[in-house]
Structures are given as C-alpha cells and as structure tokens.
Amino acid sequence: MQQTRLTGKDVAEHDNKESCWVIIHGKAYDVTEFLPEHPGGAGVILKHAGKDATEAFEPIHPPDTLDKYLDRSKHLGGVDMSTVIAEEKSFDPDEESRQQRIALMPPLGKCFNLHDFESVARQVMRRGAWAYYSSGADDEITLRENHSAYHKIWFRPRILVDVEQVDSSTSMLGSKCEVPFYVTATALGKLGHLEGEVVLTRAASRHGVIQMIPTLGSCSFDEIVDAKRGDQVQWLQLYVNQDREITKRIVQHAEKRGCKGLFVTVDAPQLGRREKDIRTRFEGAASDVQKNNPGAIDRSQGAARAISTFIDPSLSWKDIPYFKSITKMPIVLKGVQRVEDVLTAIEHGIPAVVLSNHGGRQLDTAPSAIEILADVMPELRRRGLQDKIEVYVDGGVRRATDIIKALCLGAKGVGIGRPFLYAMSAYGEPGVVHAMQLLKDEFEVAMRLIGARSVGELGPEFVDVRGLSMHSVPTPADFLSSDVYDRLVVPAFAVKSKL
C-alpha cells in the first residue's frame, strides 16, 4: 500500500511526553507508550522527540529492534527527509581534537602487540564508547588482575627439542580451529566501528578462529551469521531473558542457523557497577541534571545498565534441564568462578565451562580465570574427572604466552574480547586481522622457545605457578622515610655552556 510520506513538520509536533514521535533511518515511529518501558530510560528518548534520532539509536540497537519490540501499529511509515530540518551540530571541542588525533594516528604496521591497539583505540574512540568498552566493576582491581595474574606464572622451558614444525591447531567443542583462542562475545560493536560485529566475523574467518556471537550485539544475530564464510564456526552467547519464550526462540533460531555451542552467561544475574562508564555518561548529561538531586539520574547509569534490564536474576541450576530440552547444541556455562561449581556442572552433564569474571566488569576482587583454572584442574585430576568437561578461560589475555600458560594449566581454549574490539575500533577489519596474525606469530615463537610442537604437548610441567595464588598488597608506603631518602644518581653530563 502506497502511503503519503510524512514531513519533518508532522513529526516535529510530537515532541513531548504526551505524544512522542522519532525518526529512525527515514521512518517515523510513535514511541509514546514505549517511553516508560525503555531500558535506557524515557529521558534519553525525549531528547530526540520530534526529531531524527538515527545517530543516537544506531550503535546500541540491533536493526531488528523496532520490529521486535514496537507494535507494528506504531510504525508510522516513511518521512520525506528533505523536509526534516537538520539539527545544527554545536561545536564539540572534544570531537574536534578526536578528529585531529584520527588524522595523525599511527599506521597499522606500527602495532606490534595487542596493547598497542588499545593505546591507539583510547585516543581515537569516542569517549563514551571507550568508557563502555574499557570499564570494569568498582575499583577495576579484577579488571587489571586479569592480565597481571599471568605475570605470576613463569615458564620452565625445555631445550633441544626439534621444533622446526609447530602446529597451533586444536579443537573446541568438537570443532577444529587453527588456533587455541576464540573471539568471545562482547556487546555494542557499533560503538567502536560503524559496521559492528560483522567486522570480527570476517577477520575470524581469515584466520580460522571461532567467534562467539553476543546477545547484545549492535548487529542483529542474523547479520552476524550471514557474514560468516564457508564452514566458519560460530557459537551463541546467551543472556537468559526473564521471558523464557524469548530465550527459546533465540536459542532454537541459533541452532537452526548453525551455531555449534550455546554459552549461557551465569556470572551476570545483574550487570555490575562500572563507574567509569557511569561517570562518562553522567558528565555528558551534567547540565540537564538538577543539582544535588541524585535520584533524578537513576536510570542513566551507563550503557551497561541501559541494555540489560531484561536479564533473569532467578536463573539457577534447576533451569539446566530446560535448556537441554530446547536445543541439541552443547550447553556451556560461561562465568564459572569456583571449583565446586565446575563439579556441579559435571553432575548436570554440562560438557564445558568458561572460567571467567566477565572481563572484570561484574564483581570487583573476583579472582582471575587463570588462577581459578590452577585450582580447578588439579582437583578434577584428583577425582579422575579431567576428561569429563572442557574448561575454557577468558579475561586479560594479551600475549600468546598468556594463552600458552592457560593451555599448560589445562584450558581447552582461551577467549579474547576487548583486544579485538580495540583493533576493530582503531583500524577496522585489517586491524583485527593483524591482531590475530600477531598472536599467531607470537604463539609460534613462544612454542618453539618453550620446546613444544603442538597444543597437545603442553602440560603443567612447563609452568611454575608457585606465586599464583598470592594476592600481595604491599604495606602502605612510609612516605616520610621515602621522601627524605636521597636517591643515587648516574653520572651527569656536563651542562652545555650558553655562550
């Protein structure tokens, strides 16, 4: 049916709480009734009431959002965009200097390790996007512990082994892959790159790397699956919805589209407090907020809270049979954090777990996955259960040596999230491809240097973990004594005469 196109003026009249229309991708929507339900709060929509909201909508909503969540009767049809008055962008000095940094950013070839991507991304990403990706819970102690825990593990390299050929391939959940790491699920890919998660899909395809598709992607699930090539393997990460029918629909659709594993997130009955994210969000909104009335900003607590209100906090072990009843995909628990729960998982016939603290984004001073792994595997071996379950870890991995340490301690594979997001945000697909290549190169070198030819040869005898479980916090500094200390110095160069 041919409809008369709406004009900008038509829409502009609905610019308030009583009647709120917005334009997204050239179409108008009546969101008046939806306002109180919006997970991100009504306020953020009302800012765009009567106007084109595409730019704000895009990065944090998959394209099928409106179809899924807004009744068709509220889809008001196309707008003649030539009649919409373009909002004059106010000059934004932060954005200005960001654009300057982008113009001067180092060429991709100067990134020699995963940290390098992070350093570039921090400079070239939008502040809110950076805050969302990089933030962790509370004091971000766990966030940082995740990587530094790897420095407590030292190698015991083996010499005089013929390492001419090194094979990095392995299998996970029965699927072969070129390398023992996978792209773990991360949300809101379009915050970092216009195209979102499909960039990761394409790069993973280039390197034979498995990708885990997030529930909270910016791209729709189908877009991400459509982007895969050949027999590329994908898994589904699942936040369990309070409405089990929605969950069932998502899971069965994923299975139909070929997903090879279902990773149920179990460390997020509620999303954690990420103050960097909250603060950034709030700083931007500061002028709107009534001074000294914190209640007024309750629903603006960062991107994380906005997108996650549907998650079911009542999820428990008794739900496991339900998941088994709706899918044949292997069901993997993502976010296990103690050995007792690994044992319970085995009792429930779970074929795999991911030891994870959700990238340090949930509970601060939760231990690193690598430390939990070093507790779990000896206990499994003691009970003869080491082959009953595949154990994965994620969080803090930045070097191939980190991966090898996890494999030595018994991990089947290692998930990597943020580093690939940073590579994507800074350099797009070539960035992710290069990042994966660097890891592969590092992996091959490190395998040769510890004297191992294949993933199968790795074992606990290659690592020294004596210091791993020590959580050392230095005694507070004696500033008076250290301040009066006169440091030794190196020889001084002569001062150049000013003549």
Next chain:
Amino acid sequence: MQQTRLTGKDVAEHDNKESCWVIIHGKAYDVTEFLPEHPGGAGVILKHAGKDATEAFEPIHPPDTLDKYLDRSKHLGGVDMSTVIAEEKSFDPDEESRQQRIALMPPLGKCFNLHDFESVARQVMRRGAWAYYSSGADDEITLRENHSAYHKIWFRPRILVDVEQVDSSTSMLGSKCEVPFYVTATALGKLGHLEGEVVLTRAASRHGVIQMIPTLGSCSFDEIVDAKRGDQVQWLQLYVNQDREITKRIVQHAEKRGCKGLFVTVDAPQLGRREKDIRTRFEGAASDVQKNNPGAIDRSQGAARAISTFIDPSLSWKDIPYFKSITKMPIVLKGVQRVEDVLTAIEHGIPAVVLSNHGGRQLDTAPSAIEILADVMPELRRRGLQDKIEVYVDGGVRRATDIIKALCLGAKGVGIGRPFLYAMSAYGEPGVVHAMQLLKDEFEVAMRLIGARSVGELGPEFVDVRGLSMHSVPTPADFLSSDVYDRLVVPAFAVKSKL
C-alpha cells in the same frame, strides 16, 4: 531576676590572665579560674580574652559544656551585642580559595562511591577540620592498611543461585536494622558541618541504620537523642572518665534515654599522636611560638589531645563488674585487637566486641580489624565459642564488598565512620543519605554476584584469605638499575605540522 545587660566595653576590660572574661552566644563568662584546667590549654582562651569567642568555641564544645563545667557564679549574664566591637576579619587567602572551591564543587549526583565524598570533602573543608578527621597515628600506615587489607581478600562467587530477592537486613545486639553496617562514633561533628552529629542521626533514620553516639560529639548527647525518629536505634560510645561518678551519670542517662548498647572504648588509654593534625594546628599558630623553643607549644598538640585529657589510662578488666553494676545495657568492648582478649571478654560475660584500631588513629602498625577477625573467628569456632559473642569490625570500609567480606569472615556488623563525616561535610544530610544509598545499592549488586540472598547465607567459603596475613614490604628499589631502564612505548601518533 532581671539583670542589666553587660556592654562590650565591660567585658573588654577583662582581657588578661588575671581577669579573663569571654562572650559566648551573647553571654559573658568569667573563666579566670578555669584557665589552668582548660584541656586545650590557657593560651587558646587568652586569645579571645575580653572578646566574643563564640566562633572558636562552637565546633569543639557541646552546648551544655558551660553549664556542666563552669560554676553558675561565673555565668555573668547577657551582653548587649550591639556594643561589642566586631573583630575585623583579616583577609585569609586560604579561606578565599576554599570558598571558590565550594562554589565550583561537583553536584552530589556525581559521587558514585564513598571515595568520591572524601575527595570533595578534602577540597571544601577547613584545613584544620580536614586534618582532624583525616589524620592517623605516626606514619599513618595502619590508617591506610585498614582499607587495603580488604584487597588481600578475594571472592569465591557461587553461580546459578536464584538471587532475584536479596535481603540486606540483619540484627545487632538484638535490634533489627536494614543493613549490616552502622554509623560508628566520631568526635567533633561541627568541624565538618554547622549542625554536627544530628545530621548523621537524621540520615541514619532515613535508612534504618543504627547510630553510635560519641562521648566527644559537638552536639550534646541529648540533642543527638532528640533528633532520632520513631524507633530508631542508638548506642552510646564511652570514653571512661577518671571520675567514675561522671561516667556513671553519663551511662545511666543514656540508658534512660533509650540507648541499646554501651560501647566502652578500650583502645585509647591515651589518644594517639596524629602528626597531620598536630602539624596543621601548629602551622596556624607558628607566628606566636618562640622560635626553637618546642616546649612552649606543648599543649597545642592538635584537636585530639585537647579534648581527651580526662580519659582514664588505668581502666582494666577489673572495672568490668562496675559497668555491669550501673547499667543493664549490653556492654561492648570497642577496640579489641587480639584473639586472647576476645576470649577474656567471653570469660567476663561480655556479649560483644568491636575489633578496631580506632581508625588508625592510635597505634601505628597495629593490624587491621579484618585481619584480626580472620584470626579470631576460626579460634572461636575451634573452641565452640562462636555463638557466645557478637563480633563487630570497623576501619577502612569503603565498599559494600568490604562489608560482605567481613560478614563472610564472621562479623555481625560493620562500623563506618569517616566516610559519613566526609559526606556530611561536603553535602550535609543529603550527602549522608546518598552515601548510605550507594552502599545499599552496591551491597545488593555484590550479593547477587557472589550468589547470596541474605546476610545469613554468608560464610567463609565465599572468600579466599590466603594472602591476608602477609605483610609484604617490597625490598627497596634499585634506583640505578630502574633509572637506566629504557621503557617500552606504545605507537606514537604523528606530530602535527605547525604550518
């Protein structure tokens, strides 16, 4: 009896050691004979001899001080304040810039955790007030250890528990409360806020939090009790006076006014040396002091010393029966610091103890309460005494995760002092209310994330304390070697051409 009002001139004639009058809240007092007894020294009074001393008197003396300590015959009656020559305030650049900072201070809504209040308070409080609140003993190592000790404890979260409902309520000394923390006693509330401790009372009432009333409050005991609402619970903190009759009067009055617990401070036979407080005090007074004659300033050793000279250093276990004889309130020892003394307390029929080092203000390198707790509870359990006594801790608590760690290790409740003072000093009652709300929010999130639904479910299996008792002091740095080390760098951005 109608008196003729005194004039400013009348008072001004008594401006010396031989005859010293001062005006406080519009009334004149003859303090000549009191001079040698003044705990803060005669000098500080003589500065105001013959003048209006209200501003200096106010924050560090409860309003009933003059009634209690100065004979009625020395109360000279009202002064016609219009005849008192207002002292011209000299320009104070520090105060000037403090006022500027106050004008620019962040809105309350930007405080996302307890540290944030401290950061704001430090900027907007008077220097002397900040020094009094924030200072600790000697090198302040214990002061800082109190918080950092919590970072040596790591969680062992449990997954797949239905945590839809989380209940933070508990009971302490038989009284119900909404949360497992209480407002512990702190002195001199008016240094931070004009209204003093009643601000805390009102905020505590809003959140169902128990308040411990300090002996050394700026408000009188009765003012603080009068400020409570409904069945709000209050306790009394007691510094035991050398004059037991005064002590008896205080205790029995508190019981009559409804206090539900008597917390006898046992870690302060003498108040500690707090050099930050002393130095601040002394800097202000520097011009008065004879150069290189330190003896001349003996009595100016900070606010802490000035207000505490009455405390009885001879208090001992043999006084316990006396306390039992004068009150039916449960007698709690505040400041226990070793397991042996908890056992002795049980022998004396003490129903509760507070493990505490007095906020790091007494003995430097005394251990944190949380570390003592981790020693005490296993010993009590070993002896089957864990239910014979309630154990509380205070000191260094800044996060709900800190509270949960203490509860897991067996604490019945957790005292919080300075953070609420800072919230009050920066933002008044709304600040304290917001601070408590933040703790409640953090508590709920953290309980969900460790997989516990109520305080009763918490136990030692949720925490890893292997590193807690390690007091690690790094070997002094090898500066030559670290100074010559050439640090790795991240990729450089191009330098923008100056053209």
Next chain:
Amino acid sequence: MQQTRLTGKDVAEHDNKESCWVIIHGKAYDVTEFLPEHPGGAGVILKHAGKDATEAFEPIHPPDTLDKYLDRSKHLGGVDMSTVIAEEKSFDPDEESRQQRIALMPPLGKCFNLHDFESVARQVMRRGAWAYYSSGADDEITLRENHSAYHKIWFRPRILVDVEQVDSSTSMLGSKCEVPFYVTATALGKLGHLEGEVVLTRAASRHGVIQMIPTLGSCSFDEIVDAKRGDQVQWLQLYVNQDREITKRIVQHAEKRGCKGLFVTVDAPQLGRREKDIRTRFEGAASDVQKNNPGAIDRSQGAARAISTFIDPSLSWKDIPYFKSITKMPIVLKGVQRVEDVLTAIEHGIPAVVLSNHGGRQLDTAPSAIEILADVMPELRRRGLQDKIEVYVDGGVRRATDIIKALCLGAKGVGIGRPFLYAMSAYGEPGVVHAMQLLKDEFEVAMRLIGARSVGELGPEFVDVRGLSMHSVPTPADFLSSDVYDRLVVPAFAVKSKL
C-alpha cells in the same frame, strides 16, 4: 691480473632489482642473485643499489662475509672512488643532538659501577644500536627480572675471619682465570664501537678474563682470535647452522685456533621478538612503508631477525654425538632452563651447562638463571651429581655481590655481556678495562665483608634464598583510595619574601 677500475657511473647504472651492484670498501659487487637470499631482506640492499653501501654494511657483517657468501664471480673489483658521487647526507637532528651529548659526556672516572656505563651508553649510542643491545623479548619482564632476582637473595655475612688476603682467581673448564666471571658472547659489536669485538678481547686480556667469541660478531672469528695476547683463553659460542658442514667447518677451525670450549646455544631455535628493536627499526623506515599494510614490512623485524635466519630449529639431543664426533673441545650447552635438562645433559656426558635465558631476549617470563641455579644445585647434591658437571649462569649481573651470590649457590662462573658492551660503546677499551676493574674492586670488598677469602670458601650458608622463588605481582592499585589520601609532609621551609 690488473683490472681497469670501475667508475661510480658504471656502478650507478645497476640500481635496481634486475641488476643490483653495490660498493663496499672500494670494491663493487653484483648482488642481484643474492637479493632473495639476504637474511635482512632485499629491501635494505636495494636502498643502496648502485651506490656505496659501506657504512650500512660494516657494523652488521664480519669482513669475511662477502668472501664466504658471495661467489667470486660476483666480485667485480675495485672502484675509482673519486668518481663516486658522495651521497649528500641529509641533516639528522637526532644525530646532531647525539654528537652534542658525546661532547659533554662524563669522564670515565665518574663511572663507579656497571649501571653508570649503561646510563652513558644510552645517551651516546646511535638509537638503533642501543635498541639492538638493550632490547628484550615481549614486555621485557624477564630482561629486568634477571637483575632484580639478585635482590631477593640476602647475605649471611661471617665475622672475625682474617680477610687480609682475598683471592678472586678460579678455573673454568680447566682454564685458570683471575676472576670468576667471563665475557659472554654478544652479537654485532661494531654497532657500539668501530673496532667491534676485538676491543673486548684486549680488555679481557688486561684482566685475565676469559672471552666467549660470538658466532654473530661484527669482527670475523679470526680477527678476534688474532687479537688475543699470550695464553689468553677464548671459547666459541655457536649457533648451529642448518647446514651441518658449515657448522663443522666453524667448530674445527675454532679448535685449531685454540679455543678451549664450545658453547652451543640451545635457547634459540628461533630468535625472540624484541619489540624495542623492531619498533626502532620500523620508525626509521616509516616513510617507506605503505600505510596500514603491515605485510609490507615483514622482513624488517629488527636487527636480530635479520642476522639469524640460518639457525637450525630442529637441533635436539640426538645431535650431541655429532658434536662430540667433530671436536675435542668440551661441549657446553648454553641456555639450559630447568633442572630436568641439566640431568639429561649429565646423561649425555656434557661437562658443563650455562643456565641462561639469553639475556631476556628470547622468551618473556622465563625465569632468571640465578633462580634456576637455586633449584638445580640442591637437586644435583641430592643425587650426588654436583661434581659431574660445571654450572655457569649469565644474565642480569651488575654487581660483584651478584657474582658472589651465584658462586655461593654453586655456580662455577658467571657470564657478563651487555655491561661490557655498554662500557665499550661509551668509552672504548679503557671503558671495558675500567668496568672490569670496578668489578674486581667490588669483589674484593664484598668478599672481605662476608668473611670469605677465596672462591672455594663460598657456599650456600652465606646466602638466604627464602624469597627467591616468589614471583610476587602486587594486586592492582586502588587508585581512588590512594588518590584521595593526603600524604604526610616534612616541615616546610619559610617562603622567601619577594621584596
């Protein structure tokens, strides 16, 4: 046969991939066919195609390179250098300021310890040379751990021993030497000093120190041997070539020339990734490289990779008999890193091993040699094998106390590499002589102070190694809490009046 000299113009015509000539030390060479084989990549040669390449060639190729690797038919004979157009050097501000620093450098006498040489060298060396010498693998954690591990070992000095006479002499592999340290093999000496490794030879001779000759020296093996004086002892370090005939030729030639030991490097089946070196190399070449095409720079990965492509990664224990068959020199394994491999070495009849991680240049988070030593020797003693093998260590030695600690733990001798390179690069032969003298002086003082008169008296009872195997990584900082902490201060000096 008398040849007509070539002119600059003749050579200049061969300036491309199809026909590539270069001039080195006044002679022309046709390297067209050699281009694809050049370990450093064709690109670096093509930069000099048709021109005089001497300056670039010199520091990284021994003088006999062209004779060895380029067929005589490609040696085109002398060039009339007066006809060669000197390349106009572009102004290099980095080089300019380096020259200024050289002019102002501290006199040698101001170097009081080995760190001092490093601090000077860093300032006066060319950036690429410094990067090559100073770089380590990945995050350079092992590089730095090598020295800091010595700080985990503390002395247990003995008093009231007559230490008037202290004897620092010892023997290694049967050769006497004045001191228990030797000059270990390091590559590319001409990067630091025009004359290269012979500078070390001469300095070693002055102090009775053994020198290990590197496979990858800038001087030819024969030049280094020719530089020795009297009965000076030299050893040969060997990277095993994939072509065993080349290896055999090198080994047998070394034996013929009097080398007293063959140190087979076993920790480098592939050279490690040294990002500082790679980054420096790449920064220099940045303008040439196609932006965002990292593949284009694959072969420019630092000096280390360029010179090492011939090393055989298939070297294994089964090659040991071969080495025994081609030489009578004692065969020493350099780069052993775990006790199991020391035991295997004994089984293979190996008379000595060097515990080493290759100066932290190979595998990051490989442990320090001194820590491995503390594991190895007790195990050897437990098995009664302590006299079956000589154990050497290298890496991180900067102080005579470091040497003594190693000897106490059972090392026969200690290798020192970089410190002598730095002394040479900054001050030439007098620098190296002075560095060795400083070590000798430190050694004598330290021996007296621990109460030992000779190397033979040293033993494990002189050291406390309880902390050595602890790899402590502090829990990540709680920045909010430490940032709000108000540090104690020392007394302030009065501010000088501006009048």
Next chain:
Amino acid sequence: MQQTRLTGKDVAEHDNKESCWVIIHGKAYDVTEFLPEHPGGAGVILKHAGKDATEAFEPIHPPDTLDKYLDRSKHLGGVDMSTVIAEEKSFDPDEESRQQRIALMPPLGKCFNLHDFESVARQVMRRGAWAYYSSGADDEITLRENHSAYHKIWFRPRILVDVEQVDSSTSMLGSKCEVPFYVTATALGKLGHLEGEVVLTRAASRHGVIQMIPTLGSCSFDEIVDAKRGDQVQWLQLYVNQDREITKRIVQHAEKRGCKGLFVTVDAPQLGRREKDIRTRFEGAASDVQKNNPGAIDRSQGAARAISTFIDPSLSWKDIPYFKSITKMPIVLKGVQRVEDVLTAIEHGIPAVVLSNHGGRQLDTAPSAIEILADVMPELRRRGLQDKIEVYVDGGVRRATDIIKALCLGAKGVGIGRPFLYAMSAYGEPGVVHAMQLLKDEFEVAMRLIGARSVGELGPEFVDVRGLSMHSVPTPADFLSSDVYDRLVVPAFAVKSKL
C-alpha cells in the same frame, strides 16, 4: 723558649711536594715527609701547601691529630696571621643557596619526628657532609631495608591493662639508663656541627642516655669524656688498629677515663663502597682530574676511605683473648650478622653483641638487624642461652614503635646514630635534646597503646613477625599494560569561568 713568629711569606715559599708547609690554627707544620702517608692522599694536602689549611683540616681531624701523628720536629711554631694573605673565596652558588635555606629553615618546634630532622638537615648541611653521613653501600638497598624491615612487624596490642604509669628505664651492660636506646658511634661529627661529638654528649646527659664514643670522632676522645656530666655513662667504639700497641693505648686510656664498655667493630675489615660519598667527593674535584684516567683519582674515594686505612682486616676470633687481657671493660662485638656468630661469641665468653650492618654502609643486601634478631633469639631460647648474652641492635630506628618491636623480640637496647647527627647538624644541641624527647614521648604513648607498663613486660607475644623474613621483590612492571590503563577519577570540580 720564645720563638720568632713566622710570617705568611715564610710559609708560602713551601708550597710544593718537595717542601710542603701548612698553617693550622695559627701554627705552621712541615708535612713534606708525611705526604705519602696521609690516609686521604697527598693531593688533598698539596691543595693547601703554603697556605692556611685550618678550615679543611678541622672537621675530619681530632685536635690531637698533629700531636699524635706528626713528629714534634715538624711543628714549626706560631705564625703571625696578620701577614697571611687571606684566600679570596670564590663565589660558590651552592653555598649561597645553602645560606638562604638556613635563613628560612623551619623552627625546631615543627619537627615532630626523627624523619623531620633528616629532611631539614639535607637542606642545610654542606653537600659533602650530607653525602658522608647519609650514604650507604652500593645500591643502598640495605640502608633503606634497615628501616622498612620494621614495617614488616605488626603489633598485637593488649587491652584493659592499667597503664597509668609507664616506666621506660632499663639497664645495659649493668648501667642504668632512662630509656632503652643509646647514642651509637658515628664518625666525623664536625662535618655536621662546629663543636662535633660533644654536642651529642651534652644532649645525652640531659636525657639519661648512654653514649658510645667513636674511634673516628672529630673531637678527641678526651674532649668527649670531658664533656660528660655527673655519672653519665659512656662506652668506647673501637676500630682495631693494625698496630696493636695503638689499640692497647686507646683501650686502656678509655677504661681509665671511666668507659663502661668496649664495642669492637667486627663488620668492617674494610670500609664499604659508598658511591654517594665517592661521587660527591669526585664531583667537587672534577676539574682537577685528567679526563678518562680513572686511576688518577684512586685515593679520593670519599671521606670514608680516607679516614680508615689503618683498620686491621686480619682481626679474628683468635684476637679475643688479647682484648680480654688488656681491659676489664666488657667486650662487645659490634656488627654480628648471623646466629652462628652469636653462638661463637657465647663460647668465647663475650657478654654482649650488637646485631648491625653498620647502618647499611658496608655490604649491600646484608639483612637488617631486626630480621637477624628474630632469627637469633628463638635459637638462643631453644638452647637455653638467652640469658648468657645481651643482644643489641642498631640501624634504621626512627620511631619508638621500632624500639619497642626490637625489645619485644628480645633486644636489650637499641642504638641510634644518624637521626641524632641530623638533629645536631640542623639545630645543634637543642635539636638533639628535642629528638630524644620526641622518642621518649612516642615511647610512652606506644607502650600505653600496646598495653605494657615497663620494658620488662615486653615479649614476642606483642608482635606478629610472619612477614619479616620475606624479601619480596615485585615482578618487573608490565609498562605497556599499565600505561594503556585509563585510571578511574574522582568527581571533577567545575572549571571557573574566566569572565
């Protein structure tokens, strides 16, 4: 016999190596023959040849030096000082700014702890004097460990003890003293204060503190003894001279003058390398020294080396009977560093030892005395020898809590050196008196707070030493990862408008 006074001109003619006269305190001396014997080298004398050398001579030579070491025939008699041309002092910008700092130095009353004196002294002392006092061996790791080791010990305070009366008195070597610390021997007091060691004597007298008289004082032994008052107790510290007759004369003279103990230094068969001292010395002399000829400055190695060449490195256990034969004073070994040597001392009938590493000035990475003490005392108790010997410690003591920790662990007394030198250098006798008073005040407070009334009550149950023997050296920092981390921030204040 009346002599004709010499003139400046007479002396000025002897200004070279062949004939070298100098004027000291108005008298001329012919030191030509003494030049080669001068412990500080001939060069330093020749600088003053033919001139008045008093200023340079004074601080590092006791006044009886010339009488003792220069034959009477070389004493040339008085000089008419009016005829001596005063050397024009060249303008010294360092001295200029030092004088400015002295003018602005904080009043003594602002020093609240021992660190404060050090901070002031560092600013107001001559650079060379500061370097001599403050320097330690090599990297000064032991120097700093000495104090920081005390931070590894934590208290276990006792509550509810009647601490109204606290008694700090004790006895050492049978002499009563008011406090459990003593002034240990330190050299060259006139570098810090014109009057030298007698300043310490007088201050010690004021507080009932025992003083140990140094062999290398700037004042003569007799001057220091003459300065004592009443029954003030003094001990003698002895560097044993290679010439035992000199040693015998010194010891017997000390006994005759009333010294109550003989402390034989056993940790200095050779004085340590103190690079800060050496560097400072050398910087001053830089212009004289031939560039790159380090041999030329061999004898200028800091003040320490210059004054100590006579010390006997052959001193051993077999010399003990000799000391017993020449004196009845108790013979104490100063500088014991391992438990085995304490046992040997008991076997030799030694009544006391000082555990000490010579203030970190001898052997770097020697352990702190407090750590050795914690090893020694349990072993003595295990053998029932704890009452056979008095054990003292020194090094790093800055707080009364440090002293109490040492006493708890079994020390009979604690030596304090540098802090009193700094107090003296900055403020003279009042400074030292004040420093001692601060320690006494701290001591009383800390005793009350741990719940102890007298030195005799202290014991190991008051301290937790679990971390004391851990020498923790953090794993080298991962700079890339920490550099890219984006720190959390506290709320920002608004930026003040510039209008």
